[in-house]
Amino acid sequence: MESSAASAPIISGRLDTDLIRRTLRVMIISRTLEAKLSSLYKAGKIVGGVYLGTGQEAFSASLGCCLNQEKDIFAPLIRDQAGRTGFGEPLIEATRTYLGSALGPMRGRDGNIHRGRPAERRPAMISHLGTSVSLVAGMLIARRMKGELAEVVGATCVGDGATSTGAFHEGLNLAAVEKLPIVVLVADNQFAYSTPRERQFACENLVDRARGYGVTGREVDATNLFECLAVVHEAVKAARAGEGPQMVVGKLLRLCGHGEHDDASYVAPELKDSKLGRDCLEIGIQQVVDEGLATSDEVDLWKSEAAEEVQEAVANAQTDPAPDPYQDDWQAFSSKGINS
Amino acid sequence: MESSAASAPIISGRLDTDLIRRTLRVMIISRTLEAKLSSLYKAGKIVGGVYLGTGQEAFSASLGCCLNQEKDIFAPLIRDQAGRTGFGEPLIEATRTYLGSALGPMRGRDGNIHRGRPAERRPAMISHLGTSVSLVAGMLIARRMKGELAEVVGATCVGDGATSTGAFHEGLNLAAVEKLPIVVLVADNQFAYSTPRERQFACENLVDRARGYGVTGREVDATNLFECLAVVHEAVKAARAGEGPQMVVGKLLRLCGHGEHDDASYVAPELKDSKLGRDCLEIGIQQVVDEGLATSDEVDLWKSEAAEEVQEAVANAQTDPAPDPYQDDWQAFSSKGINS
Amino acid sequence: MSATYIDAIHQAQRELLAERDDVFLYGQDIGGFGGAFKATKGLLEEFPGRVMDSPISEDAMVGMAIGAAISGMRPIVEMQFADFSSIAFNQIANHAGTHYYRTGIPVPITVRLPCGGTPGSGPFHSQMVETLYAHYPGIIVATPATVSDAYHLLKESVEIDDPVVFCEHKFLYRWLKTSEIDPEPLPLGMARITRPGKHATVVTYSAMVHEAVRAADRLAKEGWEIEVVDLRSVKPLDMDTVIASVARTGRLLALGEGFPWGGVTAEVVSRVVAEGFHLLDAPPLRLNSKDTPIPYHPDLWAAHRPTPESILEKLRELLNL
């Protein structure tokens, strides 16, 4: 277990300005998109639910941005809009999936955060928490068998609550036995829906679990962009270097409801006012500006660019055709001639 | 994590001669019974399979003998004949269940190690590994709700392999959240069936998992009776004293096949010759005699008494009626008038 | 005062907690938060220590409940969505379901499962699971369609000594209201003639009862009198009521919201033809959801499950056979 406290992260031996700037931009885009999704939900334009990652962007984006979009695998969970954007998921995939467009990656068959393009190494999560860990392990094992594992990292994210699932345990243990280059981010955001961590686990810190799996554990103040980048980058690098599974536990607070239907009134004001409750986006902007990696004007520009990109992604998805039940082939099998 | 190495265990502030003598006797009875079950299997008198705890008696018996038969809960697993005997399970329950007697606790409906009397706080395991942990947690929670938890301990045993199950993880985590007086023994006998520990988990030592659950972990050389008794007793005492869940990892080697159909030829000779491969029964006898807690003659007497008891339990069970399919009510429901 | 289906479930749990010391509730977010669907709202405050938030551990939740149940308690476990009970499947089917037969000790647990589709819920928050559990020995499967049944069947389920899987339909939670809880409930195990008729029988359960009635109402305008039988529980299955109805009408449509392969509708049809073949004037038909995962988009979802329109169409087919 290691914990880094960096003012400006020294990455690959130097201050990687591009990475930091890109990560902050991704955070801004994610925050902007999610605010829009929330309004669409509240306006009744999105059915089902909307699940945001407000306050978790630094942690999630750090992972998405530290991965190699051409080779790596990224299996996000509920609160990983930032990581998805960082890993290259086009915004239109989010808006199309939320709006049920026939042209989105899920073609209206699945919705909201349950989206991905597995062929582009972006699995589409099922709801059952913890299942992505063994999935990513299998994607890595396939590459190992095909001799294509060199330089590849598989990453996935879970919440504090998801660590209580048998699937998480079995998956991480399997990955450890196989010594796979997997990075598992645990966003310990103090709650699973309304359930506080004391009702979820009894260890002091979830990073204490790493050792029991034979996995390298790291802990990070996930409200701190620079620290997130430094630690996540380190973990990804270690996995890529063949050091086996890496677990990174980020400490933070979910700054939104579980979904947009939830006002999260169960979150104590003291917690919101605590260090955990700080907004990683504000901190990140401050850090970047303070270190002179971008000017306030640049940040403002990024914000307005983000607003435009989001607007476009929403507008485009809104003009898409809806899926047509008469056109759907209603086939759960890819094999031709298999009728059930 | 603590590890005790005792020559003679000082228990409750004094050397508890009775407990040590009783535990050794239980080990002898268990070894004798199991040898007989093996012959019955090989003679074709027992169908299905026979699963022994050879080499694990010190660890298992220590638990059974440290528990309070009047109040505690004991949910054994595959290799816990010794623990069962120590906790008061009559030998006839073993022989009747193995022989499928209509008079046994399972009435021929279930067999071999799948036996118990839940009403006497001895649950009857299902095969699916790991399930007993949450079960015992529930039995303890019931007592807490009824105000009957004082001085009660719930104990269960698993193997190294069973720690890989989601059920084990979820159950232990739940027990830890509830701070229950549960004792979980993990018999790390180097194999799960034929699978060596390197293919089962990647941590150096399973006791490393305790901390991640917020559970007290202890490790013990499980070939050493005195050490087993000291450490298990300590764990049971801590649980009883309200210190929450306790995990004890015993290091040993399974000195038999997975079942009596298995010659265990996959166990390397070096392992058998190593410290792990020592026979806890021989060591236990030596310890007890050396410390003057019993004479060799007494031990021999215990052996011949064990042979008689076992003989009787087998003979009685063999004259029992078999279950009659025409008499079985074939009812999976206790409720009258519920027909499916 | 009018009560919704979810009110009935809330009220039943409240009364159970008040009336019986041995009842407690366990589930994710059911404490202070009152549950994802507010079925336990306020109950923690009213019954401190008896409404417990669980970790996200469905297997252990049910394992724990089994342990408590064989120790004299009557736990009610809430799954956040029925779909997540797949994680508890082993504990329900292999542990709870086998316990009485194996040991002679019954397991009085009730597992509440918010089932069924609503628009936009998608493949993992919409499933019907009655078939999954009814297939396995030793598990009672209640499937209330009305507010009164939600109330009475839940109370009865908790009184029953055997494991009960209680399949609540989410679509009915807030939509379905009654002005008065039926003071004379039918016992679990008895079906109800929801709507009498004489030309054909629709045997169904849960939310589909209401869709069947809608279809029947439309056909009534054309002079067809369709009888709708609400099974109320799919295990046990009240064949007496079903057969008596088929005897009156000569025609059977078995209707369900579950996946089509196997399941309630197949069981109903198979029993009817085995026991009452001579009563049938036409081949008995079935209508289920489609054999794909449940889609997210409301238009796809509406076409995936039976609707008044598709039921009507199937009934016309049946009446013309």
Place this chain on the structure above:
Amino acid sequence: MSATYIDAIHQAQRELLAERDDVFLYGQDIGGFGGAFKATKGLLEEFPGRVMDSPISEDAMVGMAIGAAISGMRPIVEMQFADFSSIAFNQIANHAGTHYYRTGIPVPITVRLPCGGTPGSGPFHSQMVETLYAHYPGIIVATPATVSDAYHLLKESVEIDDPVVFCEHKFLYRWLKTSEIDPEPLPLGMARITRPGKHATVVTYSAMVHEAVRAADRLAKEGWEIEVVDLRSVKPLDMDTVIASVARTGRLLALGEGFPWGGVTAEVVSRVVAEGFHLLDAPPLRLNSKDTPIPYHPDLWAAHRPTPESILEKLRELLNL
């Protein structure tokens, strides 16, 4: 040279490993040990790195296989006993089964499940699980009854792009032998007339095919000619062959070793009455195991599942209707 059913499974896996680079095997104790039933004996030595021992983690085993399958591999997962696949149920039904419909990417995994009862195996080492998986969309369920089918269907299962649950019957492993693997296999999805007849049809699968043939042989002495149809896979279900047989005989007994509520026999009967009601001269009957856990004692076990005697009795009932 004669081959047993387990030999056929072994041989199929060996050839698959030899013929296809993308096949690998994963399961508990399947490496050096060769598996609990020796279905993979020697394969690790012959194909190093492609036969992997797994931890006792059925959920993760299947999750891992899904990940490998969507990355271009064709894993075969061995469950030590079908009964333990309950732990993998969520991954099989909710992950593998939904993947193609949701994402357009198929999941070519094969999950080998040693199913069915043998004397003394008890409630948790004897289960039939075909109904569990067939109920869920997107999963093919193969149920071979013969040595040749065990071989050919396994090879075909691995070639299929969709998830296949391969239900092997443990009772057949060593008891069933053939002198030659059929050189002209039927494809998966087609049923076989195992024994032609004209007075009644028994539709069945897996080990029950042989019990049905035994019952039919006895009835032949009394002049009754019973046709036995082997479904070979229960999903897809070859209704053409079934209906054609019922058309010839006019009488149907659906026979299975699974639990009675729902399942294969209910599905078969329901489809036959929906599609071929007019062909039936008598009510179609079903025979399944009893609705309790599977008992340990051989005498109880023998009475729990259908036997040639109980099949005979049921057939007599059918012939007299």
